Amino acid sequence: MSHKRIVSVLLCYFLLAQSVLGGLEIVRSNGVSVTGTDGIRYVETNGVTVTGTDGYLAYVSNGISITDSNGVPITGIDGVTVSGADGVTHTSTSGVTVTGADGVSVTGADGVTISGTDGVFLTAPDNTVYEVDYILMQNPSGVTVTETDGVTISGTDGILFNGPDGVSVTGTDGVTVSGTDGVTVSGADGIQGFGPSGLVFELVSPAGVTVSGVDGVSVTGADGVSVTGADTIEVFGPAEVPGGTGFQSLDPEFALLLNQLSDDSNVNAVITFHQYPTAADILQLQTIGILGGTKFEVLPIVIVTATKAQLLAVSQLQSVRSIYGNRTIEFNSDPYFDETLVQKVAPDTDLIVHNSGIPVTGNGTTVAVLDTGVNSLHPDLSGKVIQNVELVDTQSVPGTYLPPTPVEDVPNTDLVSGHGTFVAGIIAGNGQSSGGTYDGVAKGSKILGLSAGELNLTHVLAGFDYVLKNRKTYNVRVVNCSFSADTVYDAHDPVNIATKMLTENGVSVVFSAGNKGDGNGTLNPYAHAPWVVSVGSTNERANMSWFSSRGAFGKTGPTIVAPGESIISLRASPSMTGILGVPGADTTRLNASELPFYTTANGTSFSAPQVAGAIALMLEANGSLTPAQVKDILQRSATPNSASFAHESGAGMLNTYGATLEAAFENRRLGVFRSILGQNPVNVETTTTSAFGQILSPGFELTEQIQIPQDAIRATSHVSWSIGANDLGLMILDPKNRLVGESNFLNVPALTGRREKVRLDEPSPGIYSSSVFHTGGIGTDQEVFGAIEVSRALFGNVHDIGKLSSAQMRAVKSALLNYSMFTKSGNFYPGSEVSRLEFANSLVRGGHAQQYLASMPQFTDVLTASERLAVESVQNHRQGPFIEDATAGSQFRPRESITRLIASIALVRAAGLEDQTTGILLPAKVADRYSIPRQYWGHVAVALRMGLLDRRGKVFDPDGALNRVELAEALSSLNE
Template sequence: MLNTQLKSQKLLAGLVGAGLSLMSLNLSAKSLGPEISQLLTQATEQDVFEVIVTFEGNKAVDSELMSIIQSAGVLGGVSLKSLPMVGITATKAQIEAIYASDKVRSIWYNAPLSLENDGSTQITGVDRLRADSSLRHKGMPYSGRGIGVVVNDSGVDGTHGDIKYPNHVVQNVLAQTNLNSLSSVLPITYQEDVDNTDIAGGHGSHVAGIIGGNGAMSSGKYQGVAPGAKIIGYGSGAGLFILDTLGGFDYALTHQFDYNIRVISNSFGNTSDTGTDFNPDDPTNIATKKLADNGVIVVFSAGNSGSGEGTITGNFKKAPWVITVAAGDKTGNLASFSSRGVKGKGGVVSINGEQLEWQDRPTITAPGVDVISARASLSSLSTLSLADDSEIMDINHVPYYTSMSGTSMAAPHISGIVALMLEANPNLTWREVKTILQETATNMPGLEDWEVGAGYANAYAAVQSVVDQQRTFGTTTKLNRNFNAQAQTSVQAEYNDTVDFSPVGDNSGTLINVSPDASMLMVSANVSDNTIGLSLTSPSGKRYGSSIALPVLGQNIAVTAPAEAGEWVLKASGIGGLSGVDVDPLGVTNGYAVPGSIPVKVKIVKTDGYTGLDDVAADHPAKAFIEMAVSEQLVDATENGFKPDDFLLRQELADFLTLGAGVRQSNKATQVSYTDVDASYSAAINAVTQKGAALRNTAQDQAPVMLTDTTMFSPTEQVSRSELAYSLVQSLALQETAATFSGDITVVYNDERYTLEDQHTIPDHLKGYVQLALDLGILNAYFDVHQGRFDLEPKVTVHFNGDESVTRADYAVAATRFYNN
């Protein structure tokens, strides 16, 4: 778990719990929220608004504070049990009367928000799967029905309505192995049939809700991925040790047939075991191999030590038979904190005569940012988040749900998807499950497998692949592609260094010299006893920051930056310098951490050249863009070169969009849907012509990213600039914005907007897309300056040339600009 908003109460409480003493924060400021302020300016006396009133101090709302609400004439509302907050409906006059009290800290509008777990189940296609009447098991949507999933975690709160014991959580085990309490070797013991085993952290209940919560306390709004699955909680408390988790594996093996255990979800990591090779003798690897051999799919979180290379938290997450999950957000991006592997690193091990290949990378990516799920009733962590949760969900849901971020949230999402797949076919092996997940994943633009695995999970396609084994998926994924053009890289320099930190005074930092031919700079550190973050500042002043070495985040930290020639500055900062919380408003310190020298590892990677680009001349104006697009795998060359000046064909655009624009695979797979399409392009063309193709379109309800008629695709026709504007903007899921456009198409030059002279040549349904492509800097306009013999000032005219055909070089330029958006 990663609490992305390390601020106010949560930050302070977490640090105090870690044994740190900080100066108090003066965060109190009388404020009327911006939304309610705007609404009140136009309100009538009869209008009522849902607002959240927060009082000064930290005590719960008592009779004295409640009298302020009542004296304003407000009769009803919901008050929180621990925090000084109450949600009410009130008129303008009532709000103003309450706000006048010196005991009121703020009044905030209870605005509807989209930060929900149903956003997670939308982007991965779980919601689409449920809605598809053609995908049913015994007349019912797939829900993981009958599949036992072990939550090997801090425990599960079976008193929560979404994961009720013994109906939904079918077994709940309390187990904690304290070796210091034992005077002799005894069999492992645990207590079964416990209503609530999540008595400290709240982490396991949140995980259980993501896997299979039924959403009972929110009318289904925060339903998990596989609400039909049988949850088995194995809780060892908030502080886990390896022996505790091994106990969970052991329990799953011992009771596999009692509860049809087919999946075990593990959202923990060993931050002292980062950057290490897979070791088959690790006890965790021994345990998970036995589980895999017995038909149990093992799922791990990748870790929260990103964004640098080699930050996966545990060699056991690299086992060939486990699924390791990176964290993405709900728009299809990779979370900055998500742990990465090492490019090209792996090996082969022999286990019982079987040759198995391991790779240092995640398997797949799933939602792990701002995920709402079950709040444990006795959770100390959840209590700290009440204030933030009241800002992002309905006040009546706050007692039952909380928002967390981390790969801890991504792993159970995949565990739920695996349960759906096993319901569709219980005979699947770990190899088949892992292959299907990867072959149905969606490419993530500009990211490679060592960062995100095969890409973003697609539950809809995965279950479809299980149900209809005749469909061939995977032909559009980067993981299965043999690229004709590639960037060739090597390690230019790799060395150990130190960077000093002091809470006061000038931290000059450590200098790193980067040569012009370098392409990437990476710095990492393993910090077990300090609250440090690293930052890199480029010669031009760009700053890149790492995660923070905190007990709840992990001790391995790393930062990666695109290389820029010159002298870089590496600095260490205390938590106040990187967390985003102003714990030192006077600026007299460098943040809070213990002074000392931090050992770091510096790695500089350089690009040695490119394959497949021999026909791109050294003076070609798009050469740098082509190389950038190739290095980020946004485009590919043909078998006979890149052919930069050849016109881009529609079938090539389909291929490039699936490669680098975040387009989901089609469930038609490689079926030939258009009579004029060659089979080699059918998978890409089916993908770009399906409804809801853009990964960013989480509801999967927008028009395709390429337009066509019902029977013909015209694959060898050239692509116009207007058509390209449509495809790239639609891939950003901006259909609604484009559709609302009206008026003239304009472009900015020297802080002035100029109207396109040729806008009449652009079809009406594409005008909004052209405007957005210009505003986002994806495509350019063409300027001409005319000045007559007697004109005092020149006249600037602008054209878009929407009917002009796009070359392959043109697309590489646009794709690079698109990627930056």
């Protein structure tokens, strides 16, 4: 039993001590029943996923437990282990872990990386044997691996278990295989082998090769994976569990409400069927006593007013999939968009030629904005809103089940909030009121405005239903959803069912990640669905926003991120002030003539529409792209965010320019380096070090110790308590009893509303203390549930870094952890010279240069796809070429060592500090300053001042070669 499984048993033990009213039991395929036991128990409802400690603690503190078919409590984040499971199918899960497999076969992969601690040996078709550190293969048609110790498969579309020891997987993002005996590869476009000094060999379209001495294999973008002879198979992450028949899920928040109601109390409910409801299904509802309601035109959903007893009867119907309450949904080209390179799309000559001489602006694509509404009368939306709809749910009269009655052609549906108009302006505004300064990402696209008013669930579903019905009429290819809900992920949630249907019908769905902050597992539950594109927020310099919701460490996260702070877009009407405007930002960023038309705002709500607009550009460039292909390109083209983790920033910063280029030109494929990111000897492990459930009295503190080990990268303390009047705070003290973290937000009633969390980044080892207390010492006795999580980076054997200073050691480990640098044959080689190609690769993998690939090779000695991607990305940066002494059309000299002078110029430009280099003199303490060309004194001075490079004794040594530990320190400084 895993540590987290033990923790969940402990928490459920504490749960049993609670006193709650009545009890409900929700059993998959059997429906909902009233029990004599306290609490709410979910049994084998495996569509529900509790993501992260926050969500789980909210469950137990509200009297909810989740168990498997044997009654064993599970958290949902540990996964479901399957053994001897003939014919069991899971679709759209996040991943699979397989141990002790005899063999692995992979088809249709984008890239394969093979590595070995003591070197790997490749036998070419002509029987030549090459010994290298690792091998990179591009687009192999088939890969076979024998006698593996372990297999991890991530981002899958579907999993089919074939008997007790086999599994087939389709549509994976990545495959990692460890402890293999041998690898056979066929049909690759190209194979490259790398040693300590760089490229050792390159084979173009070899007929087939075999590799031995292999420790690990990493595969990206595989179409299919087949595993045989496995000892165990574990599935983790959100799953879409296809039903067929039988009840699958009850909204947990709704379950809390039902548990408090008498049998004859009326309540609004959303009933989802497995298929579109037939006349027989409607007759069954009427026989139960639910005579009328709203039946959507495409979605398999009806909305009714019914009693608790009637809904319990409905849950017994085999055609019913889930029952949900009518919850309230939350809300979660400007120069600040520069990090996404959107400004480079329209003037790009290759795209203009490809697009029949017309700049790519999103023309021909409609983006549906499901939000508070849209003011189509705003000058910047003139002619942009193809239809503006007021969504109305009239709750059909008794005796009938009629569809919703949306009101079309409403000029202004955004009379109160302005949120939806702001979103629409980010996507398609024409910038008329600012002389084009603040136009949208895809100003050639059209907007379908869908006003959900107060954003309750029934109106949101009515919006999805409208799009499904009218998508062809208005050519809707994207839906922007800048809203979230305070609940957990459930595959049977009607919103997730609707977004899956939209995706299956060729419509990309974009969700904001949410604004719940940086705790573990705060991601918008609708953003968890693997078929949607979810977007977190950064500031204009690509640093993560404090408010942007995160996924569960090592499990889930947003798809990508985009700027979401102090964003400028449309003010719905001149009288709307203080609703969206960031204090001070309106007058700071806008002049008097612009203020009546524009305002500023923060939130992932305004990161998401940038991605929706980017998708519109991609679809104009290539209208045949499917939602899955769109998401794949967005992820591969994204700029890595090396200062954060994947559960925070996903694949990285939106690269609108790169994504649009690849959409138009399939051969300009980005992200090939992602296939080698798994080769470093580092693993991140998150454990729950303690869990508790105790009574807290006013005036007292509930204190738990936190043991922080070496190599800890994060520690988080979470507490949660049931809905009531008490407001609690949380603080963490370091080993010297100093306050290092505190959280005391005003809590509001919601399923997951009563909670506090404190996070520490890179804490020093030692014994810390976490204390919970009543705010102001005021309140009543309160049962509190909590857990403490610690994440640490576990580094394998890196043999030659033991003598480095502590600062150098931190820099090296940081570079290995974020994949900007790699080990070679178990060594880091800190004193080895850095080649110009390695330097370029590190900047791209570290996220300091957006990915770019030209139509033709720009340098005569850089011709392979992987090398071109690194070199052409750093040489086409918006601040100018990084490598000062390389000119397009000539040689780049990729194998030569990069000098400290050329590196300093590049690092300053990568840091965005070029404008600080003018008029600066080198200090006299740089003894060899006169050996540095005068025009670069400013670059060297800034590099020294910012800690990007240090002197070597009294000299800078401009012509000396940069070494690997100096590069690691420079990359660390760039991330600060």
